[in-house]
Amino acid sequence: MDQSVFERDPSDPKRKEVTPLLKLVLELGPLMVFFFANSRGEWLIERFPVLANIGGPIFIATALFMVATVLALAVSWILIRSLPIMPLVSGIVVLVFGSLTLWLHDENFIKIKPTIINALFGVILLGGLYFGKSLLGYVFDSAFKLNPEGWRKLTLRWGIFFLFLAVLNEVVWRSFSTDFWVAFKVWGTMPITLLFTFAQMPLVMKHSLEPLAGKGAQGKEK
Incomplete structure (x- = not known):
């Protein structure tokens, strides 16, 4: 393609x-x-x-x-x-x-969908690291630029986090009602993901090749 x-x-x-x-x-x-x-x-x-x-x-x-x-x-x-x-x-x-x-x-198929997606992303990211590739960089490169160490650390964290979400989804849909599972997808999984994303900002700022505070100054200098 x-x-x-x-x-x-x-x-x-x-x-x-x-x-x-x-x-x-x-x-x-x-x-x-x-x-x-x-x-x-x-x-x-x-x-x-x-x-x-x-x-x-x-x-x-x-x-x-x-x-x-x-x-x-x-x-x-x-x-x-x-x-x-x-x-x-x-x-x-x-x-x-x-x-x-x-x-x-069979509603079980839509319930295991998040498990499949998160497990897939987690395995791909961690598998890429095993072979020396920080694949997360291909996804987020347009958002910010990091040095190789930063991409490795961020990829590792996201890979583990995706696997955590996969396990969490399995626990929730197998242990609670369908209505609870649906509500948890919106009001549980999303806030957890947002909190995790914000928690990575110190790492992003530490390994950023283009500090956010310096972009405006760089533009003026040019």
Whole structure:
């Protein structure tokens, strides 16, 4: 596949900047749709009886989650003419396991989807380190520049964190109700991920090749 699908020159006239708010909506929007559809499944069926053919709330939520995921990827492509690697891989897994959930009418498939995605990312990152590659740099390189040591440390931390999320998802969906699991995906997993991300800022600042405070000064000097 053409690499330009994933990476686009910032000078490309077709490329548009995505505001932080819009980026957040594209990333969290499908998850919020999933949460809303599951919690208000009966309400949706009352207003759109055709949805009853899909099944209960979790199955309606799965179907809408798949639609929202495709729309988010489509909007991302239209705006920036690229498909971020992690959302793209996540989207593919959502479509595969979502389809299995609806086809076999088995909610366990959508429940193990986060386990598969997080375990996959964790194994890829840690496997890359084993072979001397800090693959996280290919994902975050456009956001900030780090020295090799910084990328190795950050990749290791994220690799372990992804495996932690995989184990956490298994514990939650196997130990609690479906409604609790859905709520935890939104109000548990996301805050944990945000806290972990913010906790990495000291490492990023320590190993950054372009200190945030120095970018403005560098621009003036030029």
